[in-house]
Amino acid sequence: MTRWAPDARGRLHRAAVDLFEEQGYAPTTVPQIAERAGLTTRTFFRHFADKREVLFSDDAITADAARLMREAPEGLDVLALVRDRLRTVAETTFEGSRSEVRRVRALIAADPALQERDLQKRAALAEVVRSAFADRGEDPITAALVGDLVVSVLHVALERWLDEPADDAAATPFADVIDEVLAASATLLRSATAGR
Amino acid sequence: MTRWAPDARGRLHRAAVDLFEEQGYAPTTVPQIAERAGLTTRTFFRHFADKREVLFSDDAITADAARLMREAPEGLDVLALVRDRLRTVAETTFEGSRSEVRRVRALIAADPALQERDLQKRAALAEVVRSAFADRGEDPITAALVGDLVVSVLHVALERWLDEPADDAAATPFADVIDEVLAASATLLRSATAGR
DNA sequence: TCCTTCATGACACGACGTGTCATCACAATA
DNA sequence: TATTGTGATGACACGTCGTGTCATGAAGGA
DSSP: OOSSOSOHHHHHHHHHHHHHHHHOTTTOOHHHHHHHTTSOHHHHHHHOSSTTHHHHTTOOHHHHHHHHHHTOOSSOOHHHHHHHHHHHHIIIIITTOHHHHHHHHHHHHTOHHHHHHHHHHHHHHHHHHHHHHHHTTOOHHHHHHHHHHHHHHHHHHHHHHHHOOSOTTTSOOHHHHHHHHHHHHHHHHHSTTSOO | OOSSOSOHHHHHHHHHHHHHHHHOTTTOOHHHHHHHTTOOHHHHHHHOSSTTHHHHTTOOHHHHHHHHHHTOOSSOOHHHHHHHHHHHHIIIIITTOHHHHHHHHHHHHTOHHHHHHHHHHHHHHHHHHHHHHHHTTOOHHHHHHHHHHHHHHHHHHHHHHHHOOSOTTTSOOHHHHHHHHHHHHHHHHHSTTSOO
């Protein structure tokens, strides 16, 4: 028999989500989370750098993104590649877990400290994309803009996708929403007086 | 004679910047800042919600942005308006204070907690712009994308502007860098396969 | 059997941030 | 001149966050 119950990290995460939904993020203390998970406060901080991280650790989105950029098909222009990778993320990471995503997003929306951490995760994603395009030979300005564009499109599309009131089954596929938002971006930037 | 020395808030801000430059952000304690400013810890937290805010309070960038959007000339299309307002901000807020801006940016770049707060400020700016364009009748998706675009362009241009090694006098005008980055955005989104 | 590894527990501690009450210059008013 | 109110600050207590450090004991290999 094992000395400790398995998946301490997962237990802490689930206990935290439950408690945050019951009482809100701020009033929930780390000792409370640890106790519900059957662990100590010190152990909590061994698994998560701080109280906020417990909500985001599952993501692994930046790691996924780095892999997806490495596996990117060659020969596509920047925008086609962005579209291709965004649709892949939509289908593999988001499609099918709409209500779960919605749960976490609701928690984040309810607390400024969690919103800050969410922004940090988004910035990390933008940096992964920027660096990948810089490695592909894009000039630094374009690479930086593409990084921000990817994050912006993903986020705007996510909000729209989550806002649809219908059941998960009847909702618009996330990949289609991505296309819709990308088209809006293109229209926006195509207007006449772009350069000077 | 007055009971307290004037400008407590400003003294706290300056003491904090000095100490952060001398020792770094994390090792500097709030009591230390307060003492150098001739005040108590409790008074520090009356002026700033937390330790990070002491670096950002001067900005007032979102307030400026809201005003600039209210005063926006009519009849311009979205992109022309964005360019006009960004150039205004470049000239009124940034031009002429390059070294001062660089000082604060260096502090922010050196500490993750400050980067998070910086991202929060950027998000607040994006929200101001989004809401202004939504009020002007743009559809929600476009308005959200424009908010993010403004922040992205401003930030990319800022990095480029600060990176120039030359003296402040010889540096490219910030407004010109804005145009350069805007042009890169337009080129990026103009490529063929935008929509579907 | 011995030894190493590694996740966890136990404990102390400094720093952050807040609630609460006291203090006292300055202004307004009588 | 006397009184009263306002508002910024000080003083103090306190709960929570996050870290450093050492001890413990199961698992696994030699």
